[in-house]
Amino acid sequence: MDNLTMTTPERTVMEDVDQPAEPPPADESAPACTFRVKNLSIWYGEKRAIDNVTLDIVSNAVSAIIGPSGCGKSTFIRALNRMHELVPKTRVEGTVLLHGEDLYSNDVDPAIVRRRVGMVFQKSNPFPTMSIGENVIVGLRLNGVRDRKFLNERLEKSLRMAALWDEVKDDLHKPGTSLSGGQQQRLCIARALAVEPEVLLMDEPCSALDPIATAKIEELIYELKAKYTIVTVTHNMQQAGRISDYTAFFYLGRLIEFGPTTKIFTNPSERQTEDYITGRFG
């Protein structure tokens, strides 16, 4: 964590956005922002996937990114921890500030960005050669943590936070892949939480799960926002409505509308947003 030093989150008024009706920071008028994205454009080769997006991600809240397939939701969320760079020939313009620090400045190591901004994927991906326990602490191990006691504490804490501890506490030595799909996804959440990131990105975390497992993850997301800032991509309108405090609607790489979920869903200012939410296209 040395390249990117911590600074206190700036408190700023979000532009172009009405004040949230009730939820998170119930205090004064300005919610704290974890990410401030300014004029972000991303190219894959010649193709522009994200076109001049500006938005702020509020701390300790759930922000949902919605939009039809290919609208750039995944690219946008991956740009928040520089995961999109795994695809060759990407190019970025604009700035992404995490607590005021530019993730894309030259002296920033993407590995350290990713330690601070955790991620959970569409399909659960525990490491098949590792046990459940090893899967959870692998991130700490990568950071060079060797202290057995500390690792065990963090193991239990992370699994508890991921609401998985009671189900697996006697089976920590079994392979991570021996769990059910929903449990595997919660294991991946525990793995991401174990390194204590500042933000948790979720790229359609429930799209491969059955309704019961989905409900568990949604409940978990609701609980986690007390401690974490969460950004999630979802295809499911109801889910966005249920779990998120803010919603951003993307279409063809552009941010069409962003605001408190209640407003986006009940009284969107853009015609396209309304059409998408009501199922008229996409």
Next chain:
Amino acid sequence: MAVAASMAVEERSAQTRMALPSRFGEKAFEWLTLAMALAVVVLVILIGWQLWHGSSLAIRKFGFHFLTTSTWDPVAEQFGALPFIYGTLVSSLIALLIAVPLSIATAAYLTELAPLWIRQPLVSLIEMLAAIPSVILGLWGIFVMIPWLREYPFPLLKRFLGWTPFFTGPIYGPSMLAGGIIIAIMILPIITSFSREILRSVPDLQREAAYALGATRWEATRIAVLSYAKKGLFGAVILGLGRALGETMAVTMVIGNTPQIAASLFQPGYTLASVIANEFTEATTDIYLQALFEIGLVLFGVTILVNLLAQLLLRTITTTSATRAVQ
């Protein structure tokens, strides 16, 4: 009405007509593939039987001693295969020790690290290495590799590792070590290209999992790619070993062809495949020819045995990790 009804009947019969041949096709396909699969098994059994049959006289005459004695004297009609078995196993082991780390590292570089523009040219070069005829590689071994080895690496090895029994005694050039190195060069492209395919088949989701935790490229390669592909890589090594055990021409040209068992790798050796290649034209007496046939049988047996052992090893590794996991 009547027309419509007859059309309906015709349609239905067309459907039934379609159903039958396709079920026949299914069966035919099943039998055909089964026959092909069996053909391979039959072929292996036939080769084994042929070798057995061709060496029955020698087997009866020398019995088990053939495998445990070291005399190879065609004039006195004394034949023992032990030095050849030793030579084959040791040269293959040396080859694996050199080729496996190189191949897997190359494959990892090609799939995980190399810039895109360099990948295809490198892959083509490695494939070209596989296309070099064995005898050309042997010539290169005799005229280029051995003089160089004798000049620089061998004396260095002797100086620093001379205290072990493996690097002592005079340095001739043609030696077990030279044989092992030439086999390593021959199996390198095979293990590399198989390993590369295996690493490429590791799902990107696994890599992403590692990178999302803040892994560096080396860490992601280690925890997400190599360990995921462990079993497949082991298979690639076994395929390389199969080639190494049977490798003939190039190794014959550089190993020195002396049937002896020496601890020092600077000493010449002899392999099962080499002795067959060298001596089958001179095998004038029946028992000599039979002994060479038996050498072939032993090589066949050693190859199968080593493969079986490797499979067993693989199974033990995987089941112990599974049982450890269950405990």
